[in-house]
Amino acid sequence: MAEQRKILRIFKLISLLKGVRRRRPEQLADILEISKRTVYRYFILLEELGFVIDVDFEGCYFIPTEDGEEYQFTFNAEESLLIKQSIKSMSSSHNLSEHILKKLHMMSEQAQIGENILNASNGLKIEKLSKAVEDHVQVKLINYSSLNSNTDSTRLFEPITFTTNYTGVIGVDVHKAPDEARIFNINRIGQVELLQKQQKFASEIEVQSIDAFGFKGENLFDVKLSLKRKAYSQLIQFYPQTKPLIKGKTDDYVFAGKIYFSEYLFRFLLAFPDEVIIDSPQELKNEFEIFKQSL
Known part of the structure; x- marks a missing residue:
């Protein structure tokens, strides 16, 4: 219950900070019935989010x-999963639990991420792949729906890692492409069956690095961007991995990193x-x- 009260206080603090009265x-x-020191700790936590x-x-x-615009904020996949697990570990009979989970879904990094974390089926697939x-070890991707062939099939697969937003899993399609890494969409996987067979090809595959925007390509570039506050806040909300690459304060920020x-x-x-x-x-x-x- 202590952890649940903490989560509720944080949501209430967000509401107070967004209100007209400062x-x-x-x-x-x-108001929150906590110490001033705890308030400052919550400030730090919110900034990290x-x-x-x-x-x-x-x-x-x-x-x-901004006038007439509700402040947009999001949790990334890892943050959403952590909060969800904390809530699920508490009493399911609490009448606020489901309400908080619905809010969490709305505040996920993308709607699809929220589905992956809150949807029981996708959560189980991610757990088995992890x-x-x-x-x-190898797994079977049962009834994988391929957009290219418009067919469902079962794939022998060696998972290596996930995309940054947990909407895809990167690994080796053993029978079709044992010498390269491919990305499989979590939503298009019917079921995941864990096998007892050790992976044979994954250790030889070099997975391309994924940049702070969740993209992988051929050439990384040293990019430097000057950002005002609105752009900065939106960037770290939708692409949290960019935050360590940003320096500055108030209304002048600089992003510098390889992407x-x-x-x-x-x-x-x-x-x-x-x-x-x-x-x-x-x-x-x-x-x-x-x-x-081109637009």
Whole structure:
């Protein structure tokens, strides 16, 4: 119950910080019936989850919003799974449990991620695949629905890792492509059957690195972007892996890291034309212009 109360307090704190009235830490502590020190710990936790916590000249804390626009925030796959497991470990009879899980689904990194974590079937598939990765054993992907052939089939598979958003599993299709890594969509897998056979090919496969935008490609580029606050907050919310690559504060942030040129990156740049400046490289500026002209 203690963990559940903590989760409920955090949700209430989010609501208070998003409200019209701003409050000082001691006022928040009184409302939540916790210590001022705990309030500061919750601030740190929320920032780690991707929230932007601001403070005005009177020492009142708040989550910045735009007029008429509700502040958008998300949990990534790992965070959603952790919170879900915490709630599920408590009494299922509590009348708030299901309500919180529904909110968690709405706040997942993407709707599809929420489905994967909260859907019992997908959760079981992810659990079995994780076990296979840990034990280095083969699995059967039963009734895998292929979009290319428009057929369902059973695949002998050696899972290696998951995509950053847990919507896909990367591994070796033993019979069809034992010498390369492929991505299989979790939603299109009927069932996963764990086998006792040790993996034969996975250890020889080099999986391409996945960048902070959840994309894998051929060439990594050193990219530097200047970001205003809105672009920064949206970037770390939708792509939490970018946060360690960002420095700055208030309204001036700089992203610097090795990433692939991808549609995810281009669409982010397109969404914030006045909030993001491409500092380097020139190749990105050129490719982005080509992308805009293709729309």
